[in-house]
């Protein structure tokens with residue numbers, strides 16, 4: 028799947044190493060620029076350039092912190108089930124928790140996958156409450172930051188629930204099929220086909236959007252290509268030691284595309 032050779036450690040959270048891959052710099056700058064230049068001028072047309080960029084920087088930082096917390100939920104759930112957690116890495120498409128082994132039972136798989144979207148939805152409610160408080164206290168900058176964060180966490184949680192591997196929804200699908208058929212390999216292949224179908228639809232939908240003139244579709248198509256390549260995980264080989272297979276639990280960010288549209292939901 029994805030390797031993160033060119034990444035550097037920036038700290039630890041709950042004992043888990045947090046790393047940043049160089050491609051994260053691209054998405055972080057694109058996201059900040061998109062919020063400052065497209066999203067905020069629509070939402071707050073009266074704001075100066077400096078306020079817009081500073082606010083966009085805070086939104087971007089809190090967004091990536093939200094992704095780390097989504098991954099941390101996976102990592103802590105995996106560690107509590109005896110799996111070795113290697114690291115959390117922020118990269119071009121969002122965040123990924125690298126776990127040294129595949130889950131040992133469908134129940135473990137279901138819980139480890141589900142806690143990520145649960146974390147994102149919890150953050151959505153938290154930022155939603157902070158937004159309400161900011162409106163009551165008449166703090167427009169804080170209100171704008173929090174409404175953005177509430178919407179993006181909703182999008183991250185919902186997107187990752189789509190039922191195709193390697194998304195959380197695809198892992199939950201694999202857990203259900205694994206429990207029903209008692210066959211890990213078969214469940215993996217089925218969830219992988221679901222992932223390929225989903226990524227094919229994302230590529231087709233993204234390209235259709237580009238033809239319609241919505242350039243954000245290019246990001247969707249690009250994301251679809253990444254998910255396609257990651258949909259079929261390497262099969263677990265019985266001859267390998269338990270620590271040889273690396274299991275990656277990504278939280279795919281919806282990228283800069285949804286952020287400018289997020290203001291429409293205010």
Ligand SMILES: [Zn+2]
Nearest residue numbers: 143195277278
């Ligand atoms: Zn996740």
